[in-house]
Amino acid sequence: GNSVTQMEGPVTLSEEAFLTINCTYTATGYPxxxxxxxxxxxxxxLLLKATKADDKGSNKGFEATYRKETTSFHLEKGSVQVSDxxxxxxxxTNQAGTALIFGKGTTLSVSS
Amino acid sequence: NAGVTQTPxxxxxxxxxxxxxxxxxxxxxxxxxxxxxxxxxGLRLIHYSVGAGITDQGEVPNGxxxxxxxxxxxxxxxxxxxxxxxxVYFCASSNPSxxxxxxxxxxxxxxxTVT
Numbered sequence: 001g002n003s004v005t006q007m008e009g010p011v012t013l014s015e016e017a018f019l020t021i022n023c024t025y026t027a028t029g030y031p032x033x034x035x036x037x038x039x040x041x042x043x044x045x046l047l048l049k050a051t052k053a054d055d056k057g058s059n060k061g062f063e064a065t066y067r068k069e070t071t072s073f074h075l076e077k078g079s080v081q082v083s084d085x086x087x088x089x090x091x092x093t094n095q096a097g098t099a100l101i102f103g104k105g106t107t108l109s110v111s112s
Numbered sequence: 113n114a115g116v117t118q119t120p121x122x123x124x125x126x127x128x129x130x131x132x133x134x135x136x137x138x139x140x141x142x143x144x145x146x147x148x149x150x151x152x153x154g155l156r157l158i159h160y161s162v163g164a165g166i167t168d169q170g171e172v173p174n175g176x177x178x179x180x181x182x183x184x185x186x187x188x189x190x191x192x193x194x195x196x197x198x199x200v201y202f203c204a205s206s207n208p209s210x211x212x213x214x215x216x217x218x219x220x221x222x223x224x225t226v227t
Binding site: 046 | 153155160162168170204208214215216218219220
């Protein structure tokens with residue numbers, strides 16, 4: 001079945017540093033890809049998504065490009081802020097297209 | 113719109129007790145899912161539903177039952193709680209797109225402790 005692997009954390013950065021969180025996937029067909037963010041004590045919020053190869057999802061300065069040739073969907077941000085401190089989850093649709101499969105999450109801590 | 117609501121927010125159970133976690137959505141979404149979140153494990157799918165009267169198992173269904181009698185509600189039942197079911201439970205809903213499930217909207221979660 002479909003699966004996703006994302007880099008393990010924690011990731012610790014200084015404010016204004018460049019962020020990359022790696023995510024690779026294994027899938028049958030052409031799943032949709034997602035990044036979700038979870039702030040402390042809260043549920044998950046959609047950060048961005050891409051539904052086909054070469055699509056770029058973007059939101060709040062974060063970007064990720066659906067790369068079919070490398071089966072990757074890496075999350076990037078050019079200049080992180082303290083408020084970006086959270087857990088980030090990469091996800092893709094399951095094989096039946098009825099639910100999402102999540103990675104284990106990457107904790108990001110940004111200090112001023 | 114309230115979105116996806118879950119009750120209770122916190123619950124402590126003794127081993128062997130039963131309980132139902134409630135989930136409701138007011139967005140008329142077809143798909144609903146239950147996940148559990150454990151440290152270092154991400155979110156794992158317990159059960160999901162693609163419409164009223166239709167449910168299916170996810171990755172970790174053992175020890176849990178679900179039913180979906182209405183579009184709005186998708187309760188999760190623990191028949192005989194075990195310490196291994198200590199976790200944070202999230203309910204989510206979505207509508208299908210041309211490529212399967214669309215973005216999911218999550219509830220705030222229920223933190224369950226089984227002693």
